[in-house]
Amino acid sequence: MRGKELIDISNKLQLPKIQPATAEKYLNRLKVFYDWLVGQGLIKSNPFNGLKPKKRNKKTINERKAYTEQHINMILSKNDFNEKNIEYRWWIILIAIEMGLRQNEISQLYKDDVVKEDGIWCIKIQEKREDQRIKNIFSERTVPIPNSLLKLGILKYINSKSSRIFPELKYYEDDGYAKLFSKWFSYNKKKWGFNEGYTFHSFRHYFVNKLKQSQIEESIVSEIVGHEHVSHTYGRYGKEYSIKKLKKIIDNNSSISIKKILTKRKINKLRTMIRFGL
Known part of the structure; x- marks a missing residue:
């Protein structure tokens, strides 16, 4: 044919x-x-x-849809993350929501990609190993870990690993480490009621849209998410923003749904303390 x-x-x-x-x-x-x-x-x-x-x-802005806060709340409320052996899926999604990292950037992380700079815990997106890839030169960056993820216990989770943060994901020459997770997410997002306009990348759209609605300067957003500076002046002559400034912006734009999870955990902890007279 x-x-x-x-x-x-x-x-x-x-x-x-x-x-x-x-x-x-x-x-x-x-x-x-x-x-x-x-x-x-x-x-x-x-x-x-x-x-x-x-x-x-279609306009570029309409090609892929951004998740809304209601979508985020619904996804995080699913029971697909409760079992211990699939906890890694929960963390991959949380990192995407709160830090705007690409799927493969998260999937290929090693323990030593998590560093402390200026007293702030950060994730370095880099290509220092043969099995690590970045989209382009602008993708190499250092992104502060927000307080929300620190409070949820991301460092404890990372410290429990010996080398790679997500060893459950197998490496594929064509697609890196993201392939298996991508298949799982594509299947489940349909089960959750999302059409083809929504993908894992929609978390990144959600993250960027939050910063845009908060009127954060585009050059700052570009630096956080690993895009080329639109402005020739900032791109060629401007220095990188301080880690402290980036962290403050990310913390101030944390997901409301994740804040609710933290509040619920805090209330449950207080109830437990009261129950046992602690």
């Missing part, structure tokens, strides 16, 4: 389509492979040269 025939049948069957970004990723891999074939003299030309996914007809 020709490609057009396959597309027509898939449309009739209403099969889900991959996103343009995914199509572009696949095409790039094919181009690289066929360039290698040309270089080896096995074929005369690369049939994938010049091929590009269909242009997007």
Whole structure:
């Protein structure tokens, strides 16, 4: 069957389509492979040269949706994180919510990526090992760990590990450490009622949107989430913001849903103390 025939049948069957970004990723891999074939003299030309996914007809801001605070509250209330052997999923989602890190940035973390700078606990996003990858040069950064995660016990969790923070995740050459978690999350987010517009990346959109609504300067947000500075002046001449300043901004924009979890834990602790006369 020709490609057009396959597309027509898939449309009739209403099969889900991959996103343009995914199509572009696949095409790039094919181009690289066929360039290698040309270089080896096995074929005369690369049939994938010049091929590009269909242009997007939506504004970039509308391509992926951001979770709302109500969504966050609903996700965190699920029972899918209660068992001890899957606790790592809970922490991956909490880090995404409160720090805006990308899925693979979280999945590939090692214990020594958690450091103290200026007396503040931080996570360093870096590519110092062969199995670690960053999206681009702007992705390498140091992000302060917010008080909310510290109070929830993230350091205790990290200290319980010997090397990698999430050893449950297997490494794949093409996708790094995020593949298994990505499959689990994609399955469950549909079960929770989220359509194709919502992905794990929607946590990052949620995080950036919170800072935007709080009118945080774009250059600061770019530094926290690992984007290139829009401003040429700030990007070329401006120095990095202090860790203390970044931490204050992240702490001031903590998730309301996570604050509720902390309050509930505090109340339960007080009830326990009263019950036992402590």
